[in-house]
Amino acid sequence: MRTVTGGEESKVDRVGVSVIVLCLLLILGATVAPKAAGAYIPTLQIVGDIENALDIRGVEGLDLQTITYGDRTLHAVSIDELLKIAKPRSRSDVIYSAPDLAARVDASLLANSYLAFTPENGWEVLNFDHPTSSNIKRLEQIIAVAHELEWDDRITIISPIENIAYFSIGQLHASSQYVHWEYNGSATFTHDTVGYTSSVYTKSPAVTLSDLAGEADLGRVLVVGGSGEMAVYKGGMFLLRPNHVDFVAEGRRGMVKNVKGIILNSPVSSNSDAFHDALHFLGAGRSVLLVILDGFGYHQYAYASDNGYLPFMSSLGEAQRVLSVYQPVTNAGLASILTGVGPEQNGVMSRNQRSLTSQDLFEVATEMGKMSAYIVGDRQIINVSMEPVYNLDLNQSGSTDDEILATTLLYAKKDVDLVVAHFKDIDRSGHTFGDLSLQTMLTIAETDRYLEELITSWDGMVIVAVDHGMHSTLDGGGHGLLRYEDMFVPYFILEGGKR
Numbered sequence: 001m002r003t004v005t006g007g008e009e010s011k012v013d014r015v016g017v018s019v020i021v022l023c024l025l026l027i028l029g030a031t032v033a034p035k036a037a038g039a040y041i042p043t044l045q046i047v048g049d050i051e052n053a054l055d056i057r058g059v060e061g062l063d064l065q066t067i068t069y070g071d072r073t074l075h076a077v078s079i080d081e082l083l084k085i086a087k088p089r090s091r092s093d094v095i096y097s098a099p100d101l102a103a104r105v106d107a108s109l110l111a112n113s114y115l116a117f118t119p120e121n122g123w124e125v126l127n128f129d130h131p132t133s134s135n136i137k138r139l140e141q142i143i144a145v146a147h148e149l150e151w152d153d154r155i156t157i158i159s160p161i162e163n164i165a166y167f168s169i170g171q172l173h174a175s176s177q178y179v180h181w182e183y184n185g186s187a188t189f190t191h192d193t194v195g196y197t198s199s200v201y202t203k204s205p206a207v208t209l210s211d212l213a214g215e216a217d218l219g220r221v222l223v224v225g226g227s228g229e230m231a232v233y234k235g236g237m238f239l240l241r242p243n244h245v246d247f248v249a250e251g252r253r254g255m256v257k258n259v260k261g262i263i264l265n266s267p268v269s270s271n272s273d274a275f276h277d278a279l280h281f282l283g284a285g286r287s288v289l290l291v292i293l294d295g296f297g298y299h300q301y302a303y304a305s306d307n308g309y310l311p312f313m314s315s316l317g318e319a320q321r322v323l324s325v326y327q328p329v330t331n332a333g334l335a336s337i338l339t340g341v342g343p344e345q346n347g348v349m350s351r352n353q354r355s356l357t358s359q360d361l362f363e364v365a366t367e368m369g370k371m372s373a374y375i376v377g378d379r380q381i382i383n384v385s386m387e388p389v390y391n392l393d394l395n396q397s398g399s400t401d402d403e404i405l406a407t408t409l410l411y412a413k414k415d416v417d418l419v420v421a422h423f424k425d426i427d428r429s430g431h432t433f434g435d436l437s438l439q440t441m442l443t444i445a446e447t448d449r450y451l452e453e454l455i456t457s458w459d460g461m462v463i464v465a466v467d468h469g470m471h472s473t474l475d476g477g478g479h480g481l482l483r484y485e486d487m488f489v490p491y492f493i494l495e496g497g498k499r
C-alpha cells in the first residue's frame with residue numbers, strides 16, 4: 001500500500017515511482033552496474049545573468065576539440081562557445097565555482113579557455129591565456145555576473161520614496177549563503193502494519209530578505225512577481241534558480257515566481273481602491289465621477305504641489321499615496337482601477353493584454369441599476385463591458401483632453417450615476433519632455449484647471465485615480481518598471497459641487 005501526500009502531483013508521482021524502483025531493487029537484492037567504470041558524470045551548471053540556463057550532464061552533443069595542455073591531450077569544449085548558447089544578458093565576468101575554490105575572469109577574454117571532463121579531475125577549466133590559478137578542477141558551476149543590466153533584468157528593492165538597491169541573479173549566485181531544502185513530497189509503504197515514510201527534498205541556494213534589504217526599514221513588505229502578483233511577506237526564502245529567483249513563503253504558504261523585486265514600507269491602499277470606493281458611494285445613493293489621470297507619479301504630484309502647479313487640487317488637501325500595479329503601464333493600471341483586483345485576477349498585466357477576466361465597474365454598476373458613461377479619447381486601451389464615448393481631436397489642438405473635458409461636463413448635466421473619464425496629456429507630456437520638466441508641470445497645471453471645472457460642476461462624489469507613474473529617461477520619460485516613480489501614484493476622494 002502506498003499513500004502520497006503534499007507537493008505538486010507530478011513531482012509526487014515521480015518521487016513515488018523512484019521510491020518504488022529503489023524498493024524493488026532492494027527487495028530483489030540487485031546491484032546496478034554502471035555502463036563503464038567511472039561513468040558517473042556530475043552535472044555542471046551555467047547560471048546567472050544569462051538567457052538560457054544550461055545543465056551539462058555529459059560530453060555527448062558538445063562540440064569537442066582535441067587540445068594539448070602541458071603533457072596532456074584532452075577532448076575539450078570551448079567555454080566561449082558554451083557561453084554563446086547560454087547568452088549572457090550583457091558584458092559579464094564568469095566565476096568558475098568548485099566546492100572549495102572559485103576563480104573570476106572577464107567573459108570577453110575566453111577565446112583560449114576550455115572545459116574538459118576527466119575521471120580524475122571532474123569538470124576542469126583549462127585556460128591558455130589566464131594564470132593557472134584559474135584552472136579550476138571539480139567545477140560545479142559557471143556563474144555569469146553581468147557588468148551592467150537593464151532595470152527589468154534584475155531584482156529591485158524600492159520604497160514609496162526611493163529606489164533602494166538592486167541585484168543581478170549572477171551577483172546573488174556568487175554571494176548566496178544559504179541552502180534551502182525544498183520539500184518535494186513524501187511516500188509511505190506499509191509492511192506488516194509498520195509505515196515506512198520517505199520525504200524527498202531538492203537543494204537550492206537561497207538568500208533571505210535581510211540579504212536583499214540590508215539595514216533598510218522594512219514596514220509592510222511586498223514581494224512582486226513577474227506576472228504582477230504581489231505577496232505580503234511574512235517570512236520565507238528567495239530561491240536562486242539558474243537564471244531567475246522564486247520566493248517561497250514560510251511553511252510553504254505559497255510561492256511568487258520570477259521575482260522582479262520587493263517593495264518596503266508599502267501602503268495598504270492601491271489604485272484598485274477606486275473600484276471599491278466608487279461602488280461604495282453608488283450603493284449609498286451618490287453619483288460618482290471617476291477621473292483617471294494617465295501617467296502621474298506621486299513624486300510628480302508632490303513636486304507640482306510644492307511649486308504652485310496644482311493650485312486648485314492643493315487647496316483641497318493632500319493626496320493619498322497609493323500603489324499602482326506591476327507592470328505600471330496603462331493597460332494594467334486601468335484594469336486595476338476598473339476591476340478592483342490585481343493582474344493575477346483581472347488578466348491584464350502588461351501592454352500585451354486588453355481583455356478582462358474579472359467583472360468591471362460598469363458591469364457591477366449596471367447590476368445595481370445604475371446608469372454609466374465611459375469617456376475616452378480616440379481609442380480604448382482595454383475592453384470594458386460598455387461601449388465608450390469616443391472623443392476626436394476636433395479642434396486639432398494636438399490633444400483630446402479638452403474634448404474629453406467638454407464631453408464630461410455635458411454628462412455632468414445628464415442623469416447618469418457613474419461617469420468615468422480618462423485624461424491622457426500628463427502621460428504624453430511626461431514621455432516627451434520628462435516627468436518633472438517645465439512642459440509637464442504646465443500640463444499638470446492645465447489638468448488642475450480641468451479638475452476644478454469638473455469637480456465644481458459635479459453634484460456627487462469625485463474620485464481621482466492614476467494608472468501609473470513616470471520616471472526620467474535619457475530622452476524624456478518612461479514607465480513600466482518596478483521603481484518608485486512608476487509604482488506610486490496620488491489618489492483623491494472629494495465631494496463635488498460649487499465651493
Ligand SMILES: [Zn+2]
Nearest residue numbers: 295427431479
Ligand atoms: Zn505612457
